[in-house]
Every structure is written in C-alpha cells, then in structure tokens.
Amino acid sequence: MADSPVITRFAPSPTGHLHIGGARTALFCWAFARRMGGRFLLRVEDTDQARSSEASARGILEDLAWLGIDWDEGPLLEAGRSEGGRAIGGDPRGVGPFFQSQRRAVYDGVIDGMLERGSAYADFSSSAELDARRKRATEANETFRYRPDDGEILPVAEQRRRIDAGESHVVRLRSPQDPVRVVDEVLGEVKFGAGEVDDFVLRKPDGFPTYHFGVVVDDETMGVTHVLRGQEHLMNTPRHVVLQRVLGYRMPVYAHMPLIFNDKGAKMSKRERDQTAREAVKTAGLTAPPPGTMDEHSFGAWLSDKKRQLETRQLEALAGAMHLRLPEVSVDDFRRAGYLPEVICNFIALLGWNPGMKNEDGTDLEKFDRDFLARHFDLARIGKTNSRFDRRKLESFNHDAIGAMSDDEFARRWRGWCAVHDPGLLAKIGARFPLLAAAVRPRCATLADGRDVGGFALIDDDAVVYDPGAVKKHLLKGEPSGLSLLARLGEALARVEPWEPGAIQATVERFAAEAGVGIGQVAQSLRVAVTGTGVSPGLGETLALVGKAGVLRRVGRCGERAAFSGRA
Template sequence: MTDMSDGPVITRFAPSPTGFLHIGGARTALFNWLYARGRGGHFLLRIEDTDRARSTPEATAAILKGLTWLGLDWDGEAVSQFERAPRHAEVAREMLANGTAYKCFATQDEIEAFREAARAEGRSTLYQSPWRDADPATHPDAPYVIRLKALREGATVIGDKVQGDVKIGNDQLDDMVLLRSDGTPTYMLAVVVDDHDMGVTHVIRGDDHLNNAARQMQIYHAMGWPVPVWAHIPLIHGPDGKKLSKRHGALGVEEYQAMGYPAAAMRNYLARLGWSHGDDEFFTDDQAKAWFALEGIGRSPARLDFKKLENLSGRHL
C-alpha cells in the first residue's frame, strides 16, 4: 500500500440527486470544503446518479444551486458517476483476471432458497456462492454477476479519525456483487473506483456509511490501491434528539435562503454542528478554515437548534 499523505489533500462531496440539498448533506459538503481549503487542497464534487429511476436533472440542479448559495466552491467540473460506468466495469473485469473476484451464476431463486435454509437452521444468511472456487470449465453459458472474493478469516479494521479503530469480523462481510448480470456496476464498486481515480485522500461522510467502509476497503486491497483516510461523522438529530426528518423542518438549503438567513451565518452554524474549536461560536470563514480539524469532530450526534442559528444570523448581519 502506498501512502496518501505525500500529495495535496483531496476531499469530495458525493450526493445522490434524488431531492434537494438537505441540511445534513450541506454540513458534509462544508466539512469537506473546510478541510481541503484550510490545507491548500482540492474539493471535488461527484453526482452519484447511478440510480437512474430516482436521479433527476432537477435534483442535480438544486444541489449545485444550494452549494453555490452556501459559497462552497468546488474544483473542476462536477463528475457524473453514471457516465463512468464503463470504467467501473473495467475494474470488475480486472479483479476477475487477478483472482480477487469470480463469476457467480446463481439465480435469485437459488439465493433465496439458500437464505431460507440458513434462517431455518439459525445460520448466517450472508450468501455463500457455490461458484466461488468452481473450475471455469464447469461454467455454464448463462448470465452471471461478478462477485468480490471477500476475506473469510480475521477482521477488517477501519482506522477512523472520528470513530477511532472500528473492527468488523470478515465473517460479517459477504462476497458482494460488483457487476450485475446486465453489465452495470453496483454503487459499492463505483464509489471506490471514482474515489481512487479522482485521487481522493480523505473520505469525510456520514457514519451511516461506516459499514460500507469495511466492504470498500476490500476492493482497495484487491486492486492494490492506497486506502483513503476515513472520517465518519455522526448524523444530525432534531431538537428532540431523534434522527432528523421533515417534521423537524429538515428543509433544503434553498428554504433557509428564502427565509433570509445569510450564507455566512449558515456556514458558521453548520460548522458548529458536531465540530468545535474551544468555546468559539461566532467566527469567519478564514478562522474556520484555519481551525477545522477532524480531531475536533464529536462522536455523538449534533442537535439542530434554530435559536442558535437565528442568534448567529443576527451577528453576521
């Protein structure tokens, strides 16, 4: 493994264009922007539009508009994940060739039957394909998926800058599908290939992706690619301590713009949601860039507090 600490810091924000830019996404983008900008690095934008049924051009436009209003400028053009599908497929075939992936001809019915039997016997329902070590001479002329040949023994340790060392037993990880039978890549593969190709050194994202990191690390290792620095940040909760939802007014950032909150106050407020620098509450962008560090991010969820936002807005105005 080569080290990623030699070159410039490169972070990314990678939203799915299925709706507006919500407050949690805006904060993730801000943390990535602050980290890169404070270190003379690059902040990249990738639109994860592989889910064609749910991705819309309107949502992409709303995300770009939201980021622009917030003042979070990104470097270069926004990358479309969907347009990179041929490259993702190429990596899956490379893994097939180097023996870190295999062709699986199991049908959905066979997989379901395996899971039902496992449930009945109280075994793990993680699918174990009979094709994992099959002789290629026995391969039928039939549709197949390409699966990762995941490690079965030991554990994967995610060295996380926020969560600390998180250990996940490899018996909890399945031989995930990399390429579907129609030749389209899965999200898990696409993310790793894109992050690698974009030179991303630090992956700062919500802690709902923590388990994904363990699975994605196996792809990095299989390809002999350097693993980025992980920082999984706790999600934002409403004032009542429950996961943020529409009933808390979890609006798109354009709603805050329409309500008259200044962008500078939003940046200041979002920076303090889950990150702290001593007792500082009111600060400028330059101060935030100079101070922001992954070590300052707390492990527990931050709570949305509209009074605090109003107070900061008054001071920024």
C-alpha cells in the same frame, strides 16, 4: 507535504434535495481541503437509474454554490449569474468525468480484470432466490451473509460464456475473509472481525456499479486521500477496505462524522414536513384543501396515505394557508425560510466541530465565517457524539447576523430574497422598500420575517384589522382614552413636514407633553389606529412607512368605528 496534497471529495447521490447533513459533510470536506492547501472535488453518484435525476443533481450543485462551498474539480456550474457570475468545477487533472453514469467503461475494465483473476465472479441467480434466502435467515434470527463455497462458483470460462450470451447477472466480489482494522481520524481504531464482509455485489444487472464499487474505484482513480463522511457509513468501511486490498489500491484516511438529528432526536427526513402538515390538518379538522393549494383528490390521497409526499409547492401553499411552520430539512428549505448561507455554514460547522477558542471576553468562540474554517478546520476537533439540530439557536444566529448588517446591506439581501420568494412584497412596497427594510431589520430572525413584521405597510388603508384586545387596552381604557386623543393627534400629524421618522417622532412627543399624557399612551393609541395591533417597529418609522395620507386615513377610519363602543 508538497508531494502529497490532500484531496477530499463530496459524492452526493442526485435523488432529492441536498440534506442539511450532506451540506455539513460537504462543508467539512471543503474546509479540510482548504486548510491543508489541497483540492476538493465533487462527484455525482448517479448509479441508481430509477431514482437519479438531472434536476436533482443541478439543485444540489446550486445549493452548494449558494452556501459558498465551491469545488476545484467536478461538474461545471455557472453560479451567481445575477451577481457577476463565477464558474465552479472543471477537470484540470483529467480525472473525470464526474458523473458515475459516464464512467461505465472504467468500472467494466476493472471488473474484467477481477473476473479473469477470480477475485470477482458472475452470479446468475435471481434476486427472488436471494430474497427468499435472506428472509429465511432473518426468520431464523441469523445474520444473512452471501458467501457461497468455492465449489458453487462457476468456472471462469463458464461465467464468460454466459455473460457473453447476455444472461442477466450480477458480479460479486470474492471476498477474502480477513479482519479489517481502520484507524479513523475521528473514532480512533475500529476493528472488524474476519468474515464480516460477504460477497457483495460490484455490478448490478443493468451494468451499473454499486455504490461500494463506484466509490472505491473512483476514489482511487481521482486520487482521493481523505474520506470524510457520516457515521452511517462506518459499516461500509470494511467492505471498501477489503476491495481496496484486492485491487491493490491505497487506503485513504477515513474520518467518520457524528450524525445530525432533528429536535425530537430522530433522523432528519423529508417525510417530517409531510407528517407535520398532516398532523396539523387533522387537528384542525380540515376535510378539504384550502383554496388555491391543491385539488381535492391529491389532498385526500395525501391525507390518507402516511407515506405519500406532496410536491414542495403544494406543501408550502398548504402550510402558508394554515399559518404553519414546517421543519426545514434540506438546504433548499432553509433557503426559502430566509436563512443566510453564511449563518447556515457557521451553525452546521458547530454541529460536530468546535474551534476550541475563546473570545476576548472569555466566552467561547462560536461565530465564524467560511474563511475562518478554511484557516482553522481540523479533523482532531471533530466530536464523536451525535447532535440534535436546534432551530432556536440557528434562528438566534441568523437574527444576530441580520442585526450586525447595515441597513443597506440588509435591504440588498432582503431584496434579493424577495425577488425569488416574495415578489409581491416588492411590487406592493415599491420605492419605500429601503424604509421598510430599515424598520424591519432589528426585528427579523429570518428574511421571511420581514413580511410579518412590516405587514401593516403592505395592506390597504381600509383593510386594517383591529385586534380587539389591543383596542380595548390602548384606545378605550384610561382617562383620557386613546380614542379621544386621536382626532387632535390627526390634526397635529397633518401639519408634520417633512414626513419622516424624526419629525413624526418629535410631533408626537410634543403632542404628549402638551396634552399632559405619557408618550407611551399616545404612541400606543396611534400604533393601534394605524396598524391594528399594539406591536410594530418604532412609531416614527411605522408612520413614515404608511405615509401621511395613509396615516390620516387610518386614524380617521379608526375613530369612526362603532365597534369600539366598548363591547369589544
């Protein structure tokens, strides 16, 4: 309907990185707004003074922009500056600001009215008292609900006087004890009995609103029509609905989405990464930090304290030194690990939503882009069941996406990634980068894999490390042995001109035919001689990358190695 545009919002709390679950929530909010021709807005819920940070807010905004999730209203962000740039956000309707910390006057105005009407009251009791009561209730195995009798609440004038005197206090909702019924777009009808909602806090002693109060006031003020959020918020809904009723607000449409767990079936959390690393350190029996990762003191402190978390940089350095793969949990993690933003969007959309369409070959349609989501996303097809995050499948999707790219496109993307995450590779490979990219592309599941696959091209010629197994299998065995072919092969290769994959390949094939041995044997001996292992991209590409001089040097060095006398 033209007169009732859909308005959705994503409202992250800037206390850390954007979690993959949060990214999905944002994506669904975005997709739904797009599909309905509505607006998607972003609001930063920075009401926890101790934990919120500007850097975190900035990071979350950038992660969203990177995923291609752009908001119509919200904080301004200059995104993609390197690629022409675009500005996201703004306040066309004048409903901002979009940082809750800047909206105190709005909340205070609402609170004042509630205090006057007696629908809220100031509570001057200390949090210590409350904690004690809560503890007693818990020990007695009772549910603790803060709900004083009418007589215990101070007269309005008295409240006013003590507030004006500057006494520390919280403001609580005088909660009507009515049942609440919500028809959730995902879960259907959900009922909450009368008395489930207690006199929860609306405004904290520091003057900042609580989450519940901020959400309800802002959603109303900003005209939010549809609230899409994780199921962990389901039990917050009756609170919000009660508040809305007290304030005479409209109730938005709710849609609670299933949760995403890690592959172990536990909630995905940042601690996982530290846990994984800590376990690896312990099984490896490491007692000191690997060189260049961190100092001994922080290492020891981190190792002995399960709750302690390393800085991202330290953790990554440690994992790198130990050749350890850390589980990704934030968008930022996936980005550094070399996943493509469009693949992440595709994959997380599938965690809880399904288009329910078939491809022409009868298989289920599950590969799609953001534009598809913007055209087909709907609430009705959001599932109810929690899902596990299957990294193998994500990897497969990413691999397929890379496989579908042209060499040029891949080179462009990989170069962009390297510029941020692996500048050393760019410096080392120089002008041969396009060649490397082409060779490596079909073998990469992530952009980070390129370094491993093409590692042979990134080392010095005399730094090749020979894998004993490969040497034994491909150089020492057989008659004639690979080793014995190498010298003559070198001579043949020296005459190759121009030095490019096709010509190299042809020469090797001719050599094999003339020597009367299989192409496989020749190729493998050469591969081992040049890369040190029996695995690499196609032989022509591999040799082309190393360069003629490099290949001849490596072949020569390989032939000289006494270590190949058979004892390996």
